[in-house]
Amino acid sequence: MARTWSRRRFLQVTMVGGGLLTAPGLIVGCDAVGLGNTLDKIRDAGVVKVGYSGERPYAYDDNGLVGAMPAVDRAVFERLGVDRLEGVLVPFRSLIGGVNSGAFDVISAGMFVNKARCEQIAFSEPIYCAQSALLVGKGNPKQLSDFDSIARTAATVAVLAAAVEESYAQSAGVRNEKIRVVGSQDEGLAQVARGQVDAFALTSISLRAMLERARRSGPAGPEGGPSEWANAVELLPPFTTVVDGKPRLGCGAAGFRKTDGSLREAYNRELAVLRREGRILELTAPYGFTEAEMPEPSVRTDDLCTIDTGGGVRGPLPR
Structure with missing residues (x-):
């Protein structure tokens, strides 16, 4: 199941499969609340509540909670004795x-x-x-290639709310x-197409998955729609963002309350096992992930946490 709330409070309750969840007393601030031993709690309940923002291919609702991240999380939590994930749908900026x-645990x-x-x-x-x-737009009329080219040409760029691309663009000038x-x-697709x-x-x-979904959607309405918009745009080759002379490669991970150290440690332990077995790529490949997106062992969260903007200090990962 999934719970949906706005930036300030819950507006509705959304189903993502079986049962109904409510979330009274949601705190929107960023200070973690004391919730006891979360690992023990979710093991006893047999369910872990996970927050997601409906962004393909990472985590979204398609007759149930699916996506690359829930696929990995399910495998990790099954190894921890937790059989079920319940999704809580929130705006990306409200995840932290x-x-x-305490609206969700991960x-x-x-x-x-x-x-x-x-x-x-x-x-x-x-x-x-x-x-x-x-x-x-089709034909790349402004001959853009990266954030630097946007700055040079005074082009306009859409970025997803609370995503790192806004700071990347600002850093590029x-x-x-x-x-x-x-x-x-x-909305970003529509603005480019129009x-x-x-x-x-x-x-x-994300852009690759979005276009695939848009092209599979039904006929466009009077004001257009994803399938029509997809035919009016093109996806440029990926690039490594450079901030202050250092290449940035964004790396994604599961998020926890700082008070949930035992949960994070258990998650990391099982994640490492899955990685050694080659299962991370196996779990995420159906959502468009490739070997190129699998981080090397030397890419560590402790290092990523020292970076002011975006992700790590590497260029493209070594193959």
Whole structure:
């Protein structure tokens, strides 16, 4: 099942499969509350509540909670004796406040690890690493390639609310008035297709999955729709973002309350086993992940947490 709440409070309750959840007394702030031993609690209940933001291919509702991150989480928690995941759907910007308030126990959204977020929550070791990409109009009329090219041409770029691409663009010199924050992937796609912005910046993985879904959608309505929009755009090759002269590669991980050290340690232990067995790629491949997105053992969360913007200090991962 899934619970859905707005930036300030719950607006509705959404089903993601069997049963109904409510969440009274949600705290939107970022300070973690004391909730006892969460690992023992979820083992006793046989269920773990995970927060997600409906972003393909990371975690979304498709007749149940699916996506690359829930696939990994299910495998990890099954090894911990927890058989079921319950999804709590929230806006991306509300994930940290949600886990800290106790609305759910784990962030299962592919959230990038960075210094600002590490000050508020604890992260598992990285599950994947990804490069950025730009979605542009057919023919790439402004000949864009990366954030630097957006700054040079004074192009406009859409970024997903609370995602790292906004800070990447700012670091490259894109002026704030040229950055348009959108609330969903479809909104970013629509703005590019309609010529309202010159580009939509997100991870290559996300944009690839979004276009595949859009092309499979039904006929467009009078004002257009995803299938029509997808035919009006093109996805440029991925690139490594450079901030202050250092390459950044965003790496995503599960998020926990800082007070849940035993849960995080147990998660990391089982995640390491799955990685050694090659199961992380096996679990995420159906959602478009490849060997290129699998982090090397040397990519560690402790290092990612020292980075002010985005992810790690590497370029493309060694193959």
